Amino acid sequence: MENIKAASMVMFIVIMLCFSSNRPGVEGVRGEENDLIEAICKKTSYPDVCIKTLRSSPGSSGADVKGLAHIIVESASTYSNDTYEQIKKLLKETKDKAMRNCLDVCFQVYDLTIHDIPKAIKYLESGDYDSATEYANDGIIDSDTCESSFKEFPEIPKSPLTDRNNGLTELCVIALDMIDLLK
Numbered sequence: 267m268e269n270i271k272a273a274s275m276v277m278f279i280v281i282m283l284c285f286s287s288n289r290p291g292v293e294g295v296r297g298e299e300n301d302l303i304e305a306i307c308k309k310t311s312y313p314d315v316c317i318k319t320l321r322s323s324p325g326s327s328g329a330d331v332k333g334l335a336h337i338i339v340e341s342a343s344t345y346s347n348d349t350y351e352q353i354k355k356l357l358k359e360t361k362d363k364a365m366r367n368c369l370d371v372c373f374q375v376y377d378l379t380i381h382d383i384p385k386a387i388k389y390l391e392s393g394d395y396d397s398a399t400e401y402a403n404d405g406i407i408d409s410d411t412c413e414s415s416f417k418e419f420p421e422i423p424k425s426p427l428t429d430r431n432n433g434l435t436e437l438c439v440i441a442l443d444m445i446d447l448l449k
């Protein structure tokens with residue numbers, strides 16, 4: 267008798283727990299979407315950047331893996347366009363010859379990047395994942411070319427674009443990791 271009482275008490279608690287964690291509604295749904303974002307981002311090289319970028323994009327709610335990859339590449343596009351504008355501004359403000367040389371290298375490579383990354387989005391959408399990979403990879407090569415140019419001039423103590431170049435590389439690496447999951 268005591269055993270049956272104890273067993274039904276346990277059942278009661280289990281049922282209550284099930285109801286409280288499976289409560290339908292907005293909260294439950296959002297929880298599931300966050301789970302996909304977290305699960306996918308944890309498979310990338312920069313989980314924190316990945317989660318932060320996706321959570322701040324309204325379109326990430328309910329998106330599948332391809333949709334999440336699209337948002338990351340779109341963010342990389344916005345990011346590289348912003349960097350391109352910063353480079354143009356720096357070029358206007360800078361008189362130093364060595365610095366101008368480096369900024370000019372960055373201007374030229376980013377001029378390609380801002381057109382390559384939208385191509386990655388196009389190929390991602392059409393399911394040509396190899397081409398999408400190729401164009402997303404350009405973002406990594408180009409930011410590296412820009413960053414390296416400053417190292418060739420000892421008189422330039424520090425690249426003014428390190429954070430921007432690292433930021434683009436991280437977004438592109440995340441995009442490549444996600445496209446790999448789709449292949």
Ligand SMILES: *[C@@H]1O[C@H](CO)[C@@H](O)[C@H](O)[C@H]1NC(C)=O
Pocket residue numbers: 340343344347380381384
């Ligand atoms: C970035 O700039 C390119 C070239 O002008 C443009 O095609 C693309 O749509 C821009 N990306 C975003 C996210 O606005």
